[in-house]
Amino acid sequence: MIRDDIKAALVTAMKAGEKADTATLRLVQSAIKNRDIEARTGKAPDSDDALVVEVLQKMVKQRRESIEMFVKGGRQELADAEGAEIAVIERFLPQQMSEAETSAAIEAIKAELGASGMKDMGRVMAELKARHAQTLDMSKASGLVKAALS
Structure with a gap:
């Protein structure tokens, strides 16, 4: 399950002292927990992986929009930080169709x-x-x- 892969990656990142990866993975886990809470009251996807992928895709989309805004505003360092977060998140997404x-x-x-x-x-x-x-x-x-x- 993708959720287990994320937990394992978080532990590995923490042990390796990778602060950026650790922070991003914690954000991912937080977003997944928020989605779990929403799913209790609404319609949840059929499988757990579908729920996690939905959350990850939304996070990547948000970061791409942020990058666009940061580049327009001349804040390349913030755009680079968002790009690094996308790289971490995309490791857990299934291969996208061409x-x-x-x-x-x-x-x-x-x-x-x-x-x-x-x-x-x-x-x-x-x-x-x-x-x-x-x-x-x-x-x-x-x-x-x-x-x-x-």
Whole structure:
């Protein structure tokens, strides 16, 4: 399980004295615990790994947005720190699909559903998310789906 891998990496980072990795892994564990609490009242993903991957993907997305803002604001040192956090977090994410694999998956779903225009985008995106949420960046997939349906 990914959760166990994160705990083991935290112990290793603490023993090695890697302060940046330790801090990032603690942030990850905190975010996962917060998501666990939210899942008690709402709908939780089917598997624990799906929940953890969802949290990790959200954290990476937040950091990428922060990097963009820091670079625009001329704070490269903060952007570099966020980049280092992304590197630590991405070690625990499953391998992401390439653009070609994503396009192939979109075409397969499009053919299956008989999708022909932009009115079908919601159905295609929902099916894509159901099948490939853990291995796909949905924001990038959105643009590819839009291009495939137009």
